[in-house]
Amino acid sequence: MRKLIIIPTYNERENIEAMVAKVFSLAGDFSLLIVDDGSPDGTAEIVRRLMTTHPERLFMIEREGKLGLGTAYIAGFRWALDRGYEAIYEMDCDFSHDPDDLLHLTAELEAGADVAIGSRYVCGVNVVNWPMRRLLLSWCASRYVKFVTQMPVRDATAGFVAYRAEVLRAIDLDKVRMHGYGFQIEMKYTAWKLGFNIKEHSIIFRDRTAGTSKMRGSTFGEAFWGVLGLRFRRFRKVEN
Numbered sequence: 001m002r003k004l005i006i007i008p009t010y011n012e013r014e015n016i017e018a019m020v021a022k023v024f025s026l027a028g029d030f031s032l033l034i035v036d037d038g039s040p041d042g043t044a045e046i047v048r049r050l051m052t053t054h055p056e057r058l059f060m061i062e063r064e065g066k067l068g069l070g071t072a073y074i075a076g077f078r079w080a081l082d083r084g085y086e087a088i089y090e091m092d093c094d095f096s097h098d099p100d101d102l103l104h105l106t107a108e109l110e111a112g113a114d115v116a117i118g119s120r121y122v123c124g125v126n127v128v129n130w131p132m133r134r135l136l137l138s139w140c141a142s143r144y145v146k147f148v149t150q151m152p153v154r155d156a157t158a159g160f161v162a163y164r165a166e167v168l169r170a171i172d173l174d175k176v177r178m179h180g181y182g183f184q185i186e187m188k189y190t191a192w193k194l195g196f197n198i199k200e201h202s203i204i205f206r207d208r209t210a211g212t213s214k215m216r217g218s219t220f221g222e223a224f225w226g227v228l229g230l231r232f233r234r235f236r237k238v239e240n
């Protein structure tokens with residue numbers, strides 16, 4: 001499988017270089033696409049420099065301003081599909097998602113999953129160093145989504161996900177509405193409604209040690225109401 005990891009970045013100067021080095025040290029021949037939203041801290045300049053060392057494997061989309069995680073991933077998905085990648089991964093730049101787990105998510109795809117989720121809540125709660133408030137919010141959100149949607153996924157807001165290209169091709173990316181945590185829920189729910197096989201792989205999630213979280217509380221509101229809306233939506237596969 002041709003594999004592409006998409007990492008959206010906004011002010012990840014402290015993490016980006018180590019992340020690129022780590023991904024390229026892995027077995028598995030991953031390519032990497034950074035989607036940077038004009039980070040004021042100069043993340044894109046660092047990526048541009050690294051691209052000269054890895055011209056065949058490291059790519060970047062630069063956007064004008066902070067346009068949100070959801071649209072960053074959608075731009076990345078389209079880029080990946082246009083270039084024939086077969087396995088497409090979402091991952092944060094902050095090492096909360098251990099890049100070594102990319103190999104496990106790949107194994108899940110190879111074993112037949114269409115979507116493989118790096119999940120914090122498969123058995124108990126595998127989160128290290130998150131403030132209790134955030135952990136409770138995230139865990140309750142996952143219960144709420146399961147209750148409202150009946151989707152058999154324990155970590156619906158997870159941002160560490162591998163998709164087979166067929167899944168992203170079948171989803172009408174123009175119709176994905178949510179931007180923050182809701183985006184992650186909406187993608188998984190749509191894939192599930194379209195009949196794709198979703199597998200959760202247990203990971204340990206560690207809070208970032210460098211840089212700060214870019215997620216805002218407002219994206220919880222979007223997700224809360226958006227999830228209710230999902231129940232009333234119809235989903236149809238895009239024909240290619």
Ligand SMILES: Nc1nc2c(ncn2[C@@H]2O[C@H](COP(=O)(O)OP(=O)(O)O)[C@@H](O)[C@H]2O)c(=O)[nH]1
Pocket residue numbers: 007008009010011012035036037066067068069072091092093094096212213214215
């Ligand atoms: N391109 C882009 N990346 C973003 C945006 N918001 C967050 N990110 C990146 O998306 C990833 C997840 O954000 P993060 O701050 O770690 O959220 P948290 O893990 O929920 O605290 C990180 O790599 C961020 O740099 C955005 O508006 N645009």
Ligand SMILES: [Mg+2]
Pocket residue numbers: 092093094096208
């Ligand atoms: Mg993060």
